[in-house]
Amino acid sequence: MPRPEQKLIKLTIDGREIEAVEGTMLVDAAKQGDVEIPYFCYERRLGQPVGACRMCLVEIEGIPKLQTSCSTGVRDGMVVHTQTERVHEAQNAIVEFLLVNHPLDCPVCDKGGECPLQDISFGWGLGRTRVVEPKRHFQKPLALSPLIAIDRERCILCYRCVRFSQEIAEDWQLIFADRGSHTFVSTHDGHPYVAPFSGNIVELCPVGALTSQPYRFRARPWDIEGAGGVCTLCPAQCNVEFTVRDEKVVRVLIREHDGVDDGWLCDKGRFAYQAIHVDERITRPLVRDGGQLRPVSWERAFETAAEIARHQGRTAALVGGGASNEEAFLLQRLLREGLYSHDIDSRPGGALPLELARTLAAPALQASVPDLEFAHTVLVLGTEPLDEIPILDLRIRKGVRRNGVKLAIASPRPSALDPNAAVSLRYAPDGEAAFLSALEAALGHASSGSGDDVASLAELLRSGGEDVVIVYGESLAPAALESLVRIARLLGLEGRDGAGLLGVPASANGRGVREAGALPNAGPGYAELGAPRGRDAAAIAAAAAGGELSALYLLEVDPVRELPDRAAWEAALHHAGLVIAHASVLTDGLRDHATVIFPAESHAEKEGTVVHPDGRLQRLRAAIAHPGEVRAGWSVIAELARRCGHDLGVLTSSMAFRQLVAAVPFYAGITLEQIGGRGVRWPERPEAAALPAGGGSAQTPGAAAGTVQPAAAGQTNGHLRLGTYRSIWAAPEVEISPALHYTIAEQLVELSPADARRLEVGDGDEVLVGSGGTRLRGRAAVRTGVPEGTAFLATGIAQASANHLTEPLVEVRRA
Amino acid sequence: MGYDPSADVIEVMRHPPRGPVAGTYRIFGETLRGLKTTFARVVEGPHTIQYPEEKTPVYPRFRGRHKLHRFEDTGLEKCVGCSLCAAACPADCIRVVAAENTPENRVSAGERYAAVYEINLSRCIFCGYCEVACPFDAITMGHDYELSDYTRSDLIFTKEMLLAEPIERTPLRVPGE
Numbered sequence: 001m002p003r004p005e006q007k008l009i010k011l012t013i014d015g016r017e018i019e020a021v022e023g024t025m026l027v028d029a030a031k032q033g034d035v036e037i038p039y040f041c042y043e044r045r046l047g048q049p050v051g052a053c054r055m056c057l058v059e060i061e062g063i064p065k066l067q068t069s070c071s072t073g074v075r076d077g078m079v080v081h082t083q084t085e086r087v088h089e090a091q092n093a094i095v096e097f098l099l100v101n102h103p104l105d106c107p108v109c110d111k112g113g114e115c116p117l118q119d120i121s122f123g124w125g126l127g128r129t130r131v132v133e134p135k136r137h138f139q140k141p142l143a144l145s146p147l148i149a150i151d152r153e154r155c156i157l158c159y160r161c162v163r164f165s166q167e168i169a170e171d172w173q174l175i176f177a178d179r180g181s182h183t184f185v186s187t188h189d190g191h192p193y194v195a196p197f198s199g200n201i202v203e204l205c206p207v208g209a210l211t212s213q214p215y216r217f218r219a220r221p222w223d224i225e226g227a228g229g230v231c232t233l234c235p236a237q238c239n240v241e242f243t244v245r246d247e248k249v250v251r252v253l254i255r256e257h258d259g260v261d262d263g264w265l266c267d268k269g270r271f272a273y274q275a276i277h278v279d280e281r282i283t284r285p286l287v288r289d290g291g292q293l294r295p296v297s298w299e300r301a302f303e304t305a306a307e308i309a310r311h312q313g314r315t316a317a318l319v320g321g322g323a324s325n326e327e328a329f330l331l332q333r334l335l336r337e338g339l340y341s342h343d344i345d346s347r348p349g350g351a352l353p354l355e356l357a358r359t360l361a362a363p364a365l366q367a368s369v370p371d372l373e374f375a376h377t378v379l380v381l382g383t384e385p386l387d388e389i390p391i392l393d394l395r396i397r398k399g400v401r402r403n404g405v406k407l408a409i410a411s412p413r414p415s416a417l418d419p420n421a422a423v424s425l426r427y428a429p430d431g432e433a434a435f436l437s438a439l440e441a442a443l444g445h446a447s448s449g450s451g452d453d454v455a456s457l458a459e460l461l462r463s464g465g466e467d468v469v470i471v472y473g474e475s476l477a478p479a480a481l482e483s484l485v486r487i488a489r490l491l492g493l494e495g496r497d498g499a500g501l502l503g504v505p506a507s508a509n510g511r512g513v514r515e516a517g518a519l520p521n522a523g524p525g526y527a528e529l530g531a532p533r534g535r536d537a538a539a540i541a542a543a544a545a546g547g548e549l550s551a552l553y554l555l556e557v558d559p560v561r562e563l564p565d566r567a568a569w570e571a572a573l574h575h576a577g578l579v580i581a582h583a584s585v586l587t588d589g590l591r592d593h594a595t596v597i598f599p600a601e602s603h604a605e606k607e608g609t610v611v612h613p614d615g616r617l618q619r620l621r622a623a624i625a626h627p628g629e630v631r632a633g634w635s636v637i638a639e640l641a642r643r644c645g646h647d648l649g650v651l652t653s654s655m656a657f658r659q660l661v662a663a664v665p666f667y668a669g670i671t672l673e674q675i676g677g678r679g680v681r682w683p684e685r686p687e688a689a690a691l692p693a694g695g696g697s698a699q700t701p702g703a704a705a706g707t708v709q710p711a712a713a714g715q716t717n718g719h720l721r722l723g724t725y726r727s728i729w730a731a732p733e734v735e736i737s738p739a740l741h742y743t744i745a746e747q748l749v750e751l752s753p754a755d756a757r758r759l760e761v762g763d764g765d766e767v768l769v770g771s772g773g774t775r776l777r778g779r780a781a782v783r784t785g786v787p788e789g790t791a792f793l794a795t796g797i798a799q800a801s802a803n804h805l806t807e808p809l810v811e812v813r814r815a
Numbered sequence: 816m817g818y819d820p821s822a823d824v825i826e827v828m829r830h831p832p833r834g835p836v837a838g839t840y841r842i843f844g845e846t847l848r849g850l851k852t853t854f855a856r857v858v859e860g861p862h863t864i865q866y867p868e869e870k871t872p873v874y875p876r877f878r879g880r881h882k883l884h885r886f887e888d889t890g891l892e893k894c895v896g897c898s899l900c901a902a903a904c905p906a907d908c909i910r911v912v913a914a915e916n917t918p919e920n921r922v923s924a925g926e927r928y929a930a931v932y933e934i935n936l937s938r939c940i941f942c943g944y945c946e947v948a949c950p951f952d953a954i955t956m957g958h959d960y961e962l963s964d965y966t967r968s969d970l971i972f973t974k975e976m977l978l979a980e981p982i983e984r985t986p987l988r989v990p991g992e
């Protein structure tokens with residue numbers, strides 16, 4: 001569905017002439033025209049109004065009764081009054097009604113001071129009560145979930161939380177139980193409301209009925225300051241506002257940005273701020289001394305790390321996590337200019353051919369986040385948005401629900417979006433190239449007519465409408481990405497507004513660090529390198545284990561934890577003479593092998609820029625001072641470079657940004673001021689043309705086209721194919737956040753019911769998964785959507801992560 | 816160059832020039848009139864209060880050092896840590912950090928209590944707004960005005976100090992005094 005056309009109309013509110021887009025609700029139009037109408041239940045982000053609270057009544061000329069302005073669309077020539085006697089009387093009455101059962105325990109209520117009910121009672125209420133009858137009572141406070149406390153006495157039954165659960169997150173857990181004045185909010189089964197987006201209802205609730213457990217009683221609005229920032233715990237890079245009290249982040253709120261997050265946050269972004277202020281965090285430099293990591297002075301840490309200068313040509317670097325563009329840029333300068341090595345990578349799955357990387361980054365092929373909402377068709381390919389870029393899961397649901405977007409899903413593992421999809425198909429865990437060439441072939445034939453899944457997907461893509469957005473995961477193999485580009489061209493997505501590709505990188509700022517040059521085969525801005533190309537991640541591991549590389553620089557990544565093939569990385573780190581890491585949590589690989597650990601900044605402390613998967617440069621601002629002895633990442637790299645005898649000429653983070661802009665042609669002219677709080681999408685700027693064009697390789701149809709064999713099922717010998725998934729919660733920050741402890745799960749081995757029956761494994765049984773000589777212990781989870789013949793294991797978790805396993809086939813049995 | 820006011824400028828009014836008689840009166844007569852009050856006090860004798868041995872009694876509504884209160888029956892603190900006093904304070908000298916009561920550790924009557932309650936008396940202007948703001952009459956202004964100390968940090972009064980029964984050092988003025 002293309003974006004609806006916006007028609008401006010004129011109406012009069014309280015004698016003021018107001019221009020508004022046709023179809024907006026009267027409350028919103030009034031707000032634009034500086035007329036304030038009080039309301040509780042209406043919330044634009046929740047979609048259709050319900051008119052539950054009646055607070056927003058206004059008088060409209062020509063309509064005898066008062067109307068709810070939240071559910072009345074504006075019309076041309078409408079004349080509205082909000083200040084008449086009748087309206088005032090109605091408002092007074094509604095406030096009185098709302099307070100009939102309201103406890104008014106403002107002094108102990110966490111909402112006090114920022115409570116719409118307080119404000120509206122004060123501004124539009126009568127100021128006294130006539131109620132002498134007892135109020136209704138509930139047990140309070142109760143835990144609605146480990147994250148949310150519910151106080152049912154304070155609830156004004158506005159439906160906001162219930163609508164969020166049912167229409168936004170679509171988890172269908174919250175309901176109104178009972179009727180009349182006994183109505184209360186509850187989960188339908190009485191179990192805790194555990195869902196990945198549950199924290200949003202705390203911010204939605206217009207009273208103190210739903211409050212955050214971690215923030216409970218922490219501060220009052222006048223004790224705190226709000227500091228805008230960007231969450232870099234996942235690639236969605238939602239805009240947030242940190243609530244800061246006494247130099248500590250105590251809460252994370254939304255900072256609504258239609259182009260990024262649409263005003264929602266996932267619970268990881270909302271609650272993992274706790275990792276900033278826990279004892280587990282590394283806040284002092286550590287150096288390995290006699291086999292033990294010990295806290296040392298910065299001077300000592302720099303001295304030890306400066307040894308890297310003796311590993312010229314034998315140093316490799318990995319960039320991951322929330323590293324900013326500046327950090328990645330300075331590190332690749334240190335490596336390339338100071339240490340004569342191109343061995344730097346940021347892509348777990350291995351480097352892409354440069355031409356392909358350029359093609360995929362080309363402005364003509366980029367879709368933006370809002371495009372997901374207005375496309376005709378959205379194809380989710382090889383990624384699970386809920387886990388990898390959670391906020392897009394909500395965005396896609398919104399498009400399907402409100403705008404009739406047709407959703408197609410093609411992935412190895414069942415997706416949370418499957419119930420919303422028009423077409424949903426599975427391919428084998430490593431069968432994406434075969435699947436895509438089959439799709440390409442099916443798109444090529446005018447009409448295949450055959451009823452198989454690939455054909456119906458092709459049919460949907462071809463005839464569902466021109467605006468197609470393809471959201472693809474980074475795990476796709478280069479061959480698959482080549483066919484993806486050809487498919488995009490076949491569908492005419494190139495250069496089309498509102499259509500294109502949206503790549504989901506594995507790490508939060510994956511796109512940014514690559515544009516800053518953290519690639520083995522390209523410099524900043526995907527620039528061609530001279531003759532020597534560097535090694536990619538897997539080759540770095542092999543070379544380090546084989547002794548060809550002697551020093552490793554790990555910028556906010558622990559490869560043992562994050563990258564595939566744990567054994568290879570353990571060997572690599574073990575054999576490297578010098579391992580320098582920037583980290584905030586002591587994960588396994590670092591604990592056992594790091595020589596020097598510099599404490600890394602959290603996303604609330606960093607100054608710098610990051611790039612959203614859709615090309616939006618966003619700015620990180622320091623909300624709090626560095627705790628302990630933490631120093632800025634860019635300054636650590638700059639200082640280390642100076643001590644290695646290669647001064648990078650960087651004294652402030654904005655100098656680093658200016659160097660980056662000078663080095664990346666398609667960023668030319670961008671300033672920090674322009675980026676500001678809302679970001680700048682570089683593919684939309686004319687300078688984007690400076691991105692070197694990708695080659696023609698993508699135009700020749702791959703030789704594989706025609707081999708329609710998505711799932712090679714044969715010769716498994718009773719073994720199962722190994723697929724991996726990374727849960728939204730699989731992050732070190734989550735593990736050390738006390739509020740999120742309940743999310744830490746053991747290895748869940750997802751099996752299809754048929755396989756489970758064959759292996760005589762029941763749901764919840766302990767199982768052993770093995771391949772080669774490795775055995776992992778996990779718990780079986782039997783899911784109906786899992787295709788037969790495949791087992792899915794969690795990766796990125798602390799214990800028994802799937803990256804222990806390297807073979808494509810695994811044996812599963814009862815433990 | 817002289818200033819030539821135009822016709823529409825209102826002329827400045829001056830008092831008539833002062834003669835020698837008027838001048839002399841102003842110098843001696845007015846001065847003596849003022850001194851009359853001074854000499855009259857001399858006759859009354861000295862009025863020195865020998866502070867600190869003697870103290871000026873204060874009125875009942877005198878605003879001196881704050882006190883926090885407990886319920887007399889249960890012994891629970893009245894303060895629920897709502898921070899309203901901190902919001903009202905124009906000198907920004909109250910710091911409240913709230914925490915939650917648990918069945919094992921019940922400090923106040925409500926859901927929350929003040930885990931930290933500090934008043935920086937070196938910044939307090941004794942306006943009494945905190946007392947007015949408090950919804951539970953948990954904080955009131957006492958009568959003690961003897962608040963000097965050797966370091967500034969000693970003037971940050973903690974919850975324990977404010978809850979403790981203050982030493983009654985200041986006499987209260989009795990009616991009619």
Ligand code: SF4
Pocket residue numbers: 102103104105106107109110111112113115116117118154206207208209
């Ligand atoms: S919800 Fe608002 S009005 Fe009700 S007790 Fe809390 S602060 Fe007071």
Ligand code: SF4
Pocket residue numbers: 154155156157158159160161162185204205206207209210
């Ligand atoms: S809990 Fe809050 S959001 Fe939910 S219905 Fe009650 S008042 Fe509304």
Ligand code: SF4
Pocket residue numbers: 900903904905906907908909934938939940941942943944945946
């Ligand atoms: S008396 Fe006035 S200045 Fe002193 S603590 Fe109370 S409100 Fe603040």
Ligand code: SF4
Pocket residue numbers: 107893894895896897898899900901911929948949950951952953954
């Ligand atoms: S003294 Fe009164 S106003 Fe201040 S925090 Fe305690 S209860 Fe609230």
Ligand code: FES
Pocket residue numbers: 038039040041042050051052053054055056057068069070071
């Ligand atoms: S806001 Fe209109 S009825 Fe609630």
